[in-house]
Amino acid sequence: MANITRRLFIHGRVQGVGFRWWVCAQARRLGLSGWVRNRYDGSVEALIHGAPDAVEMLTRLAHDGPSHADVSRVLANDEPGGEDFGTQGRFEQRPSV
Template sequence: MSADSKESSVRLIITGRVQGVWYRAWFMEKAINLALSGWIRNLNDGSVEAVVSGLRENVEEMKKTSWSGPPLAKVDNIDVGIYKEKIVNSGFRQLPTK
């Protein structure tokens, strides 16, 4: 991906009350609606990790949307980093806990 590319990929670490509240299912639905590829999974420390890839404007929208979550969730923080590994545009999926 070049610096002027219209696509981007980011890795999000979402902390707060984000496990056991349907956050991953909610996130997947939003990502699919934005035509993003990638994955999401719970981490053993209670946070959630997600990688999203697609049109830059849709990735930016997902980063903003991630703060709201489903009704029982409470997001305290989101660490955002650039994700450089290749992501195959094969939709969005949920991975096992790491």
């Protein structure tokens, strides 16, 4: 099955609790590429690319996050094209937007 790309917007108490670090660790463990960043509105955004079952697993995990997070909602949108958007197979933290 072909790889897919999904964008997540995670809301709640998700900044200042190690959420970006946690997403990177989970994504790398699942063999995903992409990136994660804080947003100035207090949310966290992630673009994840890889096998559909791994993308789905990270999407489910994001609803809980690390132990100090309090996730209120996760919005998930599949992106057309199935590309990793320039991450060359890595998962990284990006600057806030």
